[in-house]
Amino acid sequence: MKNNPFFAIFYMFILTAFFSSVLIGFARLTREKVQANQQIAFERALLEVFPEIKLTSNAGVHQFFIEHFEPAPSGYIFRREGLVKGYAVPVEGQGYWATIKAVIGIAEDRQTVTGMAIYEQNETPGLGARITEPDFCEAFNGLLLNDEGPPIDIRPAGTELGVDAVHAITGATQTCTRLEKLINDGLTQWKQQQKQQGVQ
Amino acid sequence: MMAQVKSNKDIILDGLWRDNPIFRQVLGICSTLAVTNAVLNTTVMCVSLTMVTALSCLTVSLLRHWTPANIRMMVQTLIIAFYVIVVDLILKAYWPEMSSNLGPFVGLIITNCIIMGRCEAFAGSNRPVSSFWDGFFNGLGYSLILLAISVVRELLGMGTILGFAMPYFSTPYWDKWIIMVMPPGAFFALASIIWLCRSIKSKEAKS
Numbered sequence: 206m207k208n209n210p211f212f213a214i215f216y217m218f219i220l221t222a223f224f225s226s227v228l229i230g231f232a233r234l235t236r237e238k239v240q241a242n243q244q245i246a247f248e249r250a251l252l253e254v255f256p257e258i259k260l261t262s263n264a265g266v267h268q269f270f271i272e273h274f275e276p277a278p279s280g281y282i283f284r285r286e287g288l289v290k291g292y293a294v295p296v297e298g299q300g301y302w303a304t305i306k307a308v309i310g311i312a313e314d315r316q317t318v319t320g321m322a323i324y325e326q327n328e329t330p331g332l333g334a335r336i337t338e339p340d341f342c343e344a345f346n347g348l349l350l351n352d353e354g355p356p357i358d359i360r361p362a363g364t365e366l367g368v369d370a371v372h373a374i375t376g377a378t379q380t381c382t383r384l385e386k387l388i389n390d391g392l393t394q395w396k397q398q399q400k401q402q403g404v405q
Numbered sequence: 406m407m408a409q410v411k412s413n414k415d416i417i418l419d420g421l422w423r424d425n426p427i428f429r430q431v432l433g434i435c436s437t438l439a440v441t442n443a444v445l446n447t448t449v450m451c452v453s454l455t456m457v458t459a460l461s462c463l464t465v466s467l468l469r470h471w472t473p474a475n476i477r478m479m480v481q482t483l484i485i486a487f488y489v490i491v492v493d494l495i496l497k498a499y500w501p502e503m504s505s506n507l508g509p510f511v512g513l514i515i516t517n518c519i520i521m522g523r524c525e526a527f528a529g530s531n532r533p534v535s536s537f538w539d540g541f542f543n544g545l546g547y548s549l550i551l552l553a554i555s556v557v558r559e560l561l562g563m564g565t566i567l568g569f570a571m572p573y574f575s576t577p578y579w580d581k582w583i584i585m586v587m588p589p590g591a592f593f594a595l596a597s598i599i600w601l602c603r604s605i606k607s608k609e610a611k612s
Contacts, residue, residue, distance in 0.1 A: 213473040220468075220480060224487040231491060235498035242501040302509075327509055330439055334508060 254310025298387025420542025455544025462540030
């Protein structure tokens with residue numbers, strides 16, 4: 206019976222159905238927990254892009270997010286004591302291997318970048334995944350967004366930088382090119398929303 | 406396939422030393438190089454791989470009488486992928502920081518040659534209990550070498566072990582060898598361990 210080709214197909218079908226069913230059940234069992242972890246990672250990234258916020262425990266992060274961040278079109282408004290302290294713009298798009306999700310912090314002048322944090326990526330370890338390293342992320346602090354054209358620029362290492370540019374990671378050209386595009390797409394959309402609301 | 410009859414002692418010694426997956430068979434090198442820059446990451450990777458190998462071997466062995474030979478590798482891949490996804494879900498749900506640290510390497514356990522190698526070479530033709538222990542001790546053999554490499558790399562590179570500052574290595578007297586926690590450090594450490602273990606092994610053979 207084992208040599209019958211129809212048995213092989215039937216056997217593979219039954220095994221696949223069995224293992225898939227168990228996995229679906231297990232994924233459902235852990236779904237709430239995984240989603241809660243993803244939400245906390247997002248909230249933590251939102252707080253990270255404002256250097257004046259000192260990060261605390263997960264519960265503290267969630268509490269701060271609820272109290273100080275107000276949803277707005279294409280992002281969040283960060284308020285403290287009723288005053289606008291900045292804007293957080295979540296951006297996402299295709300990286301080299303998988304989706305990259307990040308948050309860009311912008312000061313109350315709507316021009317100065319206060320920080321950049323990546324909270325989801327699956328790029329090549331040691332190369333593209335280095336976009337999460339502090340040195341690369343901190344290079345975004347203080348950039349000035351361009352009024353015309355792409356808001357920021359990621360340029361090859363060794364080239365001269367303007368006030369709107371950071372250096373790319375050597376050996377991670379594809380990841381950096383995609384990161385630049387997804388950041389610029391998100392920021393352009395946010396700027397358009399700001400213009401439509403007549404705040405500029 | 407002819408069944409290989411191995412004593413429990415042989416299963417243990419082969420997995421840990423005589424046929425060690427890292428320094429003898431040179432398998433699973435990708436993850437060895439990638440995750441050994443911190444002892445904690447390495448420990449989690451080792452526990453994950455050991456459990457996946459042991460349980461995959463057990464399942465392959467349990468199904469060996471019904472699995473047609475021409476689709477056996479598809480079945481093995483399905484079983485390995487099942488256990489790897491379970492490990493991945495557990496980490497994502499209960500230890501998200503570790504899941505993020507290990508990144509794609511948890512998913513890549515599926516492609517680790519050690520697991521498929523043991524399923525094909527041993528579990529497909531041996532009893533379930535022996536297969537489980539064969540997978541377990543091969544995983545343990547992999548783990549011992551990885552842990553040795555990670556201790557050396559973290560100690561010399563960061564002056565810590567499991568994040569705890571070590572005497573002398575965390576003081577200003579020790580100029581941290583940052584290269585040890587970077588990719589080239591993994592090659593130096595792995596090559597040194599393979600050289601050391603093979604030298605000991607060849608002395609054993611001569612005597």
